[in-house]
Amino acid sequence: MKKSAHEINRARQQFLAHGNMQEGVVNETIAASWQRSMRNGVDASQPLSMVTLNRAELDIRQSKNRLLLTQSKAEIATLYEQIAHSYSVVTLTDAEGTILHSEGQHHLIGLAPELLSPGYSWNEQQRGTNAIGTAIVEQKAVAVQCAEHFVEQLHHFSCYAVPIFGANRQLLGTLNVSNAFSIHQPHTMALVKMAAQLIENRVFRACHQGPVCLHFHNNTDFIHTQWEGLAVFSRQGDLLAINKSGLNLLGIADIPHNFQSIFGQSFDQVCARHQQIITFDVAHTHGDILYGAMEINTESPSSIKPVATRQPVSSMPRTLAAIPDHDPRIAEILRQATLVMNRDISILIQGETGVGKELLASAIHYSSDRAHGPLIAVNCAALPEGLIEAELFGYEEGAFTGARQKGNSGKIEQAHGGTLFLDEIGDMPLLLQARLLRVLQERSITPLGSSKSKKLDFAIISATNQTLQEKVASGAFRKDLYYRLNGISLTLPPLRERKDLDALVQNIMTAEHAGSTRIHAEVMHLFRQHSWPGNIRQLHNVLKTMLALAAGQPLQRQHLPPGFTDDLKDNSIAAPQLLTAGSISDITNEAVRLALQNHEGNISAAARELGMSRNRLYRKLKSLGMT
Numbered sequence: 001m002k003k004s005a006h007e008i009n010r011a012r013q014q015f016l017a018h019g020n021m022q023e024g025v026v027n028e029t030i031a032a033s034w035q036r037s038m039r040n041g042v043d044a045s046q047p048l049s050m051v052t053l054n055r056a057e058l059d060i061r062q063s064k065n066r067l068l069l070t071q072s073k074a075e076i077a078t079l080y081e082q083i084a085h086s087y088s089v090v091t092l093t094d095a096e097g098t099i100l101h102s103e104g105q106h107h108l109i110g111l112a113p114e115l116l117s118p119g120y121s122w123n124e125q126q127r128g129t130n131a132i133g134t135a136i137v138e139q140k141a142v143a144v145q146c147a148e149h150f151v152e153q154l155h156h157f158s159c160y161a162v163p164i165f166g167a168n169r170q171l172l173g174t175l176n177v178s179n180a181f182s183i184h185q186p187h188t189m190a191l192v193k194m195a196a197q198l199i200e201n202r203v204f205r206a207c208h209q210g211p212v213c214l215h216f217h218n219n220t221d222f223i224h225t226q227w228e229g230l231a232v233f234s235r236q237g238d239l240l241a242i243n244k245s246g247l248n249l250l251g252i253a254d255i256p257h258n259f260q261s262i263f264g265q266s267f268d269q270v271c272a273r274h275q276q277i278i279t280f281d282v283a284h285t286h287g288d289i290l291y292g293a294m295e296i297n298t299e300s301p302s303s304i305k306p307v308a309t310r311q312p313v314s315s316m317p318r319t320l321a322a323i324p325d326h327d328p329r330i331a332e333i334l335r336q337a338t339l340v341m342n343r344d345i346s347i348l349i350q351g352e353t354g355v356g357k358e359l360l361a362s363a364i365h366y367s368s369d370r371a372h373g374p375l376i377a378v379n380c381a382a383l384p385e386g387l388i389e390a391e392l393f394g395y396e397e398g399a400f401t402g403a404r405q406k407g408n409s410g411k412i413e414q415a416h417g418g419t420l421f422l423d424e425i426g427d428m429p430l431l432l433q434a435r436l437l438r439v440l441q442e443r444s445i446t447p448l449g450s451s452k453s454k455k456l457d458f459a460i461i462s463a464t465n466q467t468l469q470e471k472v473a474s475g476a477f478r479k480d481l482y483y484r485l486n487g488i489s490l491t492l493p494p495l496r497e498r499k500d501l502d503a504l505v506q507n508i509m510t511a512e513h514a515g516s517t518r519i520h521a522e523v524m525h526l527f528r529q530h531s532w533p534g535n536i537r538q539l540h541n542v543l544k545t546m547l548a549l550a551a552g553q554p555l556q557r558q559h560l561p562p563g564f565t566d567d568l569k570d571n572s573i574a575a576p577q578l579l580t581a582g583s584i585s586d587i588t589n590e591a592v593r594l595a596l597q598n599h600e601g602n603i604s605a606a607a608r609e610l611g612m613s614r615n616r617l618y619r620k621l622k623s624l625g626m627t
Ligand SMILES: Nc1ncnc2c1ncn2[C@@H]1O[C@H](COP(=O)(O)OP(=O)(O)OP(=O)(O)O)[C@@H](O)[C@H]1O
Pocket: 316, 317, 323, 324, 351, 352, 353, 354, 355, 356, 357, 358, 359, 360, 463, 464, 465, 504, 507, 508, 536, 537, 540
């Protein structure tokens, strides 16, 4: 049975004072870690050192762990949304316990923000028992709750860390959730484990993009989930790689190197049935039947899936004119974009994650004179470093041996006559920045292995959610390339600062074919109070979840994802009324009424909550006959 924080603290005090471990209070993992912490001379009563890596050191670490970072991004965002509340932070560390990325409002959990920010190390040797450091030592999932932490300063926090292993089963890092709850939350650990498993699978697929991949499990429902086994084969049926779950499912450590000897069936015949679920009666699983689905990559071996970024959902705004411009900052961005788009000026779009940078880039392209040409999107963060050069610049026949023998036009060449969109440009490796600069200056390209250059004509738009100027200052991004890309910089505001939430909600509801679904006024009120760390993407996800949970009924507070309201300052809401997503003016009227009610008629406070000026609110009240 789980012991109380008080009992654990007493056992810890006794251990610190006399070195003896009270039986049955903490589990073996924590007990062993306390012993190590003591041996390592960690001072349990002193606050932790605040020393973290400087910007340049962190840049180096992040670029060393680019694959892990890029393959984790989406899962971290989803995990954060699943547990979204102000008292949690999600962190991703490298194999030494140094934070590479964190998601959450660090300052709110009552710990110095530095301690959960990129650059801080949670190595057990220095910090004593903690989920990240201890998970790295133990190479397994570890939960450390309150007084189980060796250092007293951490006694108000609970942390859940799960190691992430690479394609060759080497430790890559950890995924961790820290929160300010003293009660053990088994579901938090389950969510972290699921996310870590998904990251491992993504890393595996990014490293092994062989032509044939078998997805398998002993339960058909688990195929294409994070628990599936993955085995990658060459076109001849030679095993190129297998993931950890695959090994476990097969039940043998020493895997044969050929499809037929593993699965007992002809590779070609199974490939021919790749649209069906195939049953395998495998010898070593002791009667356990395995089921598999073959994925055959019919594209040329060189086409790498992660290059292309997501295409905007078709019903989302496709042109600048279709983007709502009720927010003055957005209206100004749209005006500037319209003025520069056909003038050979490089556009750099900046803004936090999920603010709509990609959507804006695509709207610029489809509004420009090049709308009939291609829009080629390259996610600079989603490619293994060694492949970027070939993917961007292309290569001539004979430049490589093996799978890449035939030659391939690069993404830049494919953008000829259209627009090249370089997403996450801040992640472009330094070495390739010089080459890209040359291409942009000369508007011509020389593929790898070729001596002939080709003249090209394309518009360039890049986007980043990093502060490029800081990267320039730390030497991680070339100044000359920065100036070249930054003909004009358009910075999209975060959602919490936008004044057009109603219009955005309406847009998303329409895109989700739910334009006539009614939204409770209370929900809109809660939306206005939310800080939206994931911006419009998060708003979109929340609305999608609510639409699913409401199953055709009006969207109400109980349909909000769990944890959503924890972020809000004031949950006391007035009597609910129903509104239609389509009627922005109705929503605004209702919001005005609620805001005034919440602030007992105080115009300034109500205007602040509504994100409008006092004058505008006065005008609004006048038009409503409320003054
Ligand atoms: N004007 C808009 N109206 C409705 N939905 C929008 C709008 N802008 C963005 N979105 C929604 O927000 C999501 C995120 O947008 P987008 O991918 O363009 O953001 P981003 O800033 O490029 O994010 P990241 O930096 O993480 O790549 C989109 O999938 C879309 O659903």
